[in-house]
Amino acid sequence: MNRVYIQLKLFAGLADFTPENSDRVPIESGVSVESVLRQLDIPSVKAHLIFINGVKGSLESRLEGGERVGIFPPVAGG
Amino acid sequence: MLDAIASRLEQLADAGILGDGTPCKVISASDVLRLADDTGVPGRIVEIAALERGIIPDRYLRNRQSLSAKDQIQLLESRVCIVGLGGLGGLVTETLARMGIGRLTLVDGDVFEAHNLNRQLLSRSDGLGRSKASDAENRVAAINPGIETNAVAEYLTASNAPALLGECDLAVDCLDNLRSRFTLARATAQAGIPMISAAVAGLSGHITTIFPQDKGLEAIYGPADQLKVDKGEEQLLGCLAPGVNLMASLECAEALQVLLSKENILRNRLLVVDLGDYTFETLQLA
Numbered sequence: 001m002n003r004v005y006i007q008l009k010l011f012a013g014l015a016d017f018t019p020e021n022s023d024r025v026p027i028e029s030g031v032s033v034e035s036v037l038r039q040l041d042i043p044s045v046k047a048h049l050i051f052i053n054g055v056k057g058s059l060e061s062r063l064e065g066g067e068r069v070g071i072f073p074p075v076a077g078g
Numbered sequence: 079m080l081d082a083i084a085s086r087l088e089q090l091a092d093a094g095i096l097g098d099g100t101p102c103k104v105i106s107a108s109d110v111l112r113l114a115d116d117t118g119v120p121g122r123i124v125e126i127a128a129l130e131r132g133i134i135p136d137r138y139l140r141n142r143q144s145l146s147a148k149d150q151i152q153l154l155e156s157r158v159c160i161v162g163l164g165g166l167g168g169l170v171t172e173t174l175a176r177m178g179i180g181r182l183t184l185v186d187g188d189v190f191e192a193h194n195l196n197r198q199l200l201s202r203s204d205g206l207g208r209s210k211a212s213d214a215e216n217r218v219a220a221i222n223p224g225i226e227t228n229a230v231a232e233y234l235t236a237s238n239a240p241a242l243l244g245e246c247d248l249a250v251d252c253l254d255n256l257r258s259r260f261t262l263a264r265a266t267a268q269a270g271i272p273m274i275s276a277a278v279a280g281l282s283g284h285i286t287t288i289f290p291q292d293k294g295l296e297a298i299y300g301p302a303d304q305l306k307v308d309k310g311e312e313q314l315l316g317c318l319a320p321g322v323n324l325m326a327s328l329e330c331a332e333a334l335q336v337l338l339s340k341e342n343i344l345r346n347r348l349l350v351v352d353l354g355d356y357t358f359e360t361l362q363l364a
Binding site: 009011012013014015048049051054055056070072073074075076077078 | 162164165166167252253254255256259276277278279280282283284297298299300307308309310311312314315316317322348350352354357359360361362363364
């Protein structure tokens with residue numbers, strides 16, 4: 001499998017799980033968002049809103065490398 | 079009545095200057111108030127009549143030229159329902175009143191508590207226990223007594239929503255839980271009006287605008303009947319004043335755009351913000 005990289009931005013309560021190399025997280029090309037989260041010990045149950053290169057995605061979305069992935073947990077305060 | 083106002087306006091108009099030095103005609107806030115009292119109409123009607131005659135109420139001088147007289151009249155003719163008068167709603171109320179939104183429906187069944195003081199603009203240490211709706215109405219009157227308000231010290235429900243939203247052009251979601259947000263979304267869809275929705279946790283937040291035919295909150299939170307939680311990460315992180323105030327300001331900027339029918343709004347888009355590292359990103363929801 002090909003080793004490629006993504007940028008990962010975790011919001012709100014997920015920010016504590018941000019890896020040190022969040023600007024260049026190594027992944028295998030073709031893996032799902034869910035398996036990247038598992039690889040990084042990020043609780044996918046909190047991955048409520050997932051966007052890939054600025055477009056809404058899901059835990060099942062596949063990553064090829066080079067993407068910017070953002071993840072929001074549920075947020076409802078005011 | 080309007081004829082009487084028109085002739086008095088011409089007498090009361092004074093010479094003024096815009097920020098860039100351009101001469102103009104102005105009317106003072108106190109003259110607007112006096113004219114409204116004398117003629118028995120709300121101050122906002124006097125302000126509209128003045129603007130229609132090229133006379134700028136001095137309180138709006140610094141809205142020009144960003145807002146034309148026509149824009150200002152449009153805002154003064156609008157009615158906005160602000161649902162939730164805590165962190166988001168307090169600042170939204172303050173800002174929409176200063177911008178010159180002519181009619182505000184202010185909805186919240188809650189009273190101020192000490193833990194509101196870290197961020198809620200309308201909360202005061204000498205006002206704990208007081209109704210948020212009533213204090214919001216008093217605040218609007220202190221800023222501009224010419225604005226018409228309808229303060230409702232109740233929580234929004236499916237049954238009271240039609241009456242509250244019926245005459246509104248726009249609702250601003252300033253709530254703090256998911257179920258109420260979905261209730262408001264259903265009610266605005268039924269009322270046929272758009273809704274601006276922002277949510278905050280810590281220093282992060284997001285905002286979108288939903289029109290009746292849109293997928294709406296479901297695109298952010300999933301289907302309403304599958305909600306597993308009523309609160310989000312704010313239970314862990316709280317809500318910090320800069321995050322809340324920024325998201326509230328964004329709601330006001332968006333309210334301006336929606337009320338003036340601008341094209342570049344956040345419909346089907348989500349602006350996400352994190353003040354922890356100054357991330358601002360606009361995402362495509364649909």
